[in-house]
Amino acid sequence: MSLGLPPTPAASWTGVARSESALVVPAASAPPRVPFLGFQQVGNMSEWQKKTPLEWLTYMNKEVTVLAAEKHQYQGWVLTVDPVSANILLAHPLENGKMSISAVLGHAVQDVEIVAEAGDEMKEKLAHLFMPEERQRQRTKALIQG
Numbered sequence: 001m002s003l004g005l006p007p008t009p010a011a012s013w014t015g016v017a018r019s020e021s022a023l024v025v026p027a028a029s030a031p032p033r034v035p036f037l038g039f040q041q042v043g044n045m046s047e048w049q050k051k052t053p054l055e056w057l058t059y060m061n062k063e064v065t066v067l068a069a070e071k072h073q074y075q076g077w078v079l080t081v082d083p084v085s086a087n088i089l090l091a092h093p094l095e096n097g098k099m100s101i102s103a104v105l106g107h108a109v110q111d112v113e114i115v116a117e118a119g120d121e122m123k124e125k126l127a128h129l130f131m132p133e134e135r136q137r138q139r140t141k142a143l144i145q146g
Contacts, residue, residue, distance in 0.1 A: 046086075046106075046107065046109055046110060048086055048106060048109040048110070048111075048112060049086045049106050049107065049109070051086070053081075053083045056081035056083070056086075057081075059078045059081060059088075059112065059114065060078055060079075060080070060081075061077065061078065061117070061118040061122070061123050061126060062077070062078055062114045062115075062116065062117060062118065063075070063076065063077050063078075063114070063115040063116040063117075063118070064076070064077075064078055064088075064090070064112050064113060064114055064115060065112075065113045065115055066088060066090070066104050066109060066111070066112050067109075067110045067111040067112075067113075068104055068105075068108040068109055068110060069108040069110065072108075074090060074102055074104050075090075075092065075115070076090030076091050076092040076100075076102060077090065077091045077092070077093075077118060077122065077126055078090060079091050079101070079126060079129065081106075082106065085105070085106045085107075086106025086107070086109065087103055087104065087105050087106045088103070088104045088106070088109065088112070089101065089102075089103055090102045090103075090104065091126060091129060093125075099125070099129055101129075
């Protein structure tokens with residue numbers, strides 16, 4: 001596709017993919033020609049971000065200590081790990097019986113240490129954490145009636 005200007009090395013550039021005939025732009029507004037090499041991760045990925053979803057799955061229902069950027073530490077039970085961003089969702093039991101939820105951004109994670117395995121009671125709490133109480137009662141009643 002041409003915008004009506006003659007393609008000359010000094011006055012044109014290709015801005016789309018690897019096509020040599022992609023787009024011709026006047027030199028006054030055109031950036032220098034840079035070949036497209038594909039999408040690449042900018043910066044260094046942490047070891048945590050390099051893990052696969054199957055590796056992250058091994059942290060589910062485990063109590064962990066997360067060391068994050070700037071020496072911040074977080075502790076809680078792993079609810080989930082986002083497979084795209086590597087963000088960790090942690091649940092931390094409070095004294096009143098409720099749970100506090102924290103998110104640790106994947107790019108900030110430096111180390112994750114497993115502290116404990118969840119027992120059956122904790123697994124049940126984590127599994128139903130976001131389920132409305134009425135739905136939990138219905139489910140319990142259905143299980144009892146069998």
